[in-house]
Amino acid sequence: MSRLVIFDQLRNTRDLGGMETLNGRRIIQGKLYRSGHLNSLSGSDKDKLARIAPVIIDFRTDAERKEQPDQEIPGTESIHIPIVDDLTAGISREQGSPMEMFRRFILNPEGTKQYMCDMYRAFASEKSVRKYAAFADLLLNVQNKAVLWHCTAGKDRAGIASVIIEEILGIPRDAIISDYLKTNEYIEQDNRTLSSYVKKHCGTDDPKADESLRYLFGAEREYIETYYQAINEKYGSMDKLIRDGLCITPERMEQMKEKYLAAE
Numbered sequence: 001m002s003r004l005v006i007f008d009q010l011r012n013t014r015d016l017g018g019m020e021t022l023n024g025r026r027i028i029q030g031k032l033y034r035s036g037h038l039n040s041l042s043g044s045d046k047d048k049l050a051r052i053a054p055v056i057i058d059f060r061t062d063a064e065r066k067e068q069p070d071q072e073i074p075g076t077e078s079i080h081i082p083i084v085d086d087l088t089a090g091i092s093r094e095q096g097s098p099m100e101m102f103r104r105f106i107l108n109p110e111g112t113k114q115y116m117c118d119m120y121r122a123f124a125s126e127k128s129v130r131k132y133a134a135f136a137d138l139l140l141n142v143q144n145k146a147v148l149w150h151c152t153a154g155k156d157r158a159g160i161a162s163v164i165i166e167e168i169l170g171i172p173r174d175a176i177i178s179d180y181l182k183t184n185e186y187i188e189q190d191n192r193t194l195s196s197y198v199k200k201h202c203g204t205d206d207p208k209a210d211e212s213l214r215y216l217f218g219a220e221r222e223y224i225e226t227y228y229q230a231i232n233e234k235y236g237s238m239d240k241l242i243r244d245g246l247c248i249t250p251e252r253m254e255q256m257k258e259k260y261l262a263a264e
Contacts, residue, residue: 053148
């Protein structure tokens with residue numbers, strides 16, 4: 001399981017270090033981090049991020065970055081790799097997001113869940129795969145520096161990035177899915193606050209709203225399973241996605257493992 005890193009303002013920042021591969025090796029601690037957006041940081045948060053992650057990758061859209069820009073963290077390099085082009089309700093958690101998008105889903109739990117599944121299926125699209133390939137290439141080529149990647153909540157785009165790297169490194173599928181679902185524990189309080197805000201502005205206390213927003217803001221097993229199914233349909237297997245979609249040859253995979261896995 002990835003390890004939660006405690007910050008003043010960040011709720012879902014995790015070190016992948018310690019996750020165990022099928023052959024018993026472990027990801028090196030302090031090399032690979034995932035997180036939510038870096039807009040609300042204390043001074044000590046910025047100091048800590050500068051120490052642990054000199055390279056920061058932002059998966060958000062231009063619109064999201066404009067609305068909630070990451071705070072400047074001296075001593076770090078920021079790289080933008082937008083996984084999707086458009087600001088959409090399922091992956092944007094800013095309170096300034098258009099309320100009509102929330103109103104579209106708030107009393108339709110099944111429609112909300114289907115929307116999120118469709119979004120995870122889109123992460124297997126050629127365009128998104130090219131962006132994740134650029135991400136994997138960066139991890140392979142960065143020189144002796146830890147990397148942190150993030151989206152808005154650190155759940156969807158950052159979650160799939162973590163899945164991809166864990167698959168490349170040989171983490172068992174069950175452990176990958178369990179770690180993906182751990183997000184719900186770490187952002188539970190944030191989700192309650194955001195859901196209350198949305199319900200208030202949509203003018204509803206209907207129990208269906210709670211269910212819909214749980215689907216919208218949470219991590220569901222069905223989402224990650226939809227992603228894997230989409231990969232199997234398009235590429236035949238996760239191994240073929242890694243080889244043909246991400247352009248990770250067996251030689252490059254071994255280089256990635258030597259770089260990020262502790263010696264046996």
